[in-house]
Amino acid sequence: MIKIITLILCLTMTALLADKKQDPFYKDLPLESLKRHDLSDASLYSVQSLKLVATLLAPEFKNLNELRTKNQIPNSAYKNLALLELPGNGSQVVVYEGQKIGKNNALVKKISKNQITLEENNKQITMEITE
Numbered sequence: 001m002i003k004i005i006t007l008i009l010c011l012t013m014t015a016l017l018a019d020k021k022q023d024p025f026y027k028d029l030p031l032e033s034l035k036r037h038d039l040s041d042a043s044l045y046s047v048q049s050l051k052l053v054a055t056l057l058a059p060e061f062k063n064l065n066e067l068r069t070k071n072q073i074p075n076s077a078y079k080n081l082a083l084l085e086l087p088g089n090g091s092q093v094v095v096y097e098g099q100k101i102g103k104n105n106a107l108v109k110k111i112s113k114n115q116i117t118l119e120e121n122n123k124q125i126t127m128e129i130t131e
Contacts, residue, residue, distance in 0.1 A: 094110075
């Protein structure tokens with residue numbers, strides 16, 4: 001009887017201790033999304049200090065706008081993207097047309113094959129891919 005009680009106590013204590021250990025693979029997704037919100041690092045820098053690395057153009061469909069107005073395709077789908085490099089540490093962030101970036105909230109107006117056009121404080125800024 002003592003062996004059974006000891007075994008139950010050991011199993012209970014093991015279960016309690018295991019619950020207090022943090023799983024290294026567990027992520028609190030709402031907390032992580034707050035930490036990693038859009039351009040949290042790039043918002044610290046001026047737009048002029050960012051470097052355009054690459055662009056990715058979405059395919060063009062004749063009826064894309066029509067499908068968006070009918071809510072058959074979400075507005076977030078099929079957007080042109082650009083990859084920007086942050087100064088100093090070489091980290092990179094992805095931006096899309098319509099997104100605000102930088103410490104002065106520059107608006108990404110257009111992304112084309114080799115450049116992006118931004119609007120910051122009513123001024124047009126063009127960034128080109130440099131090799």
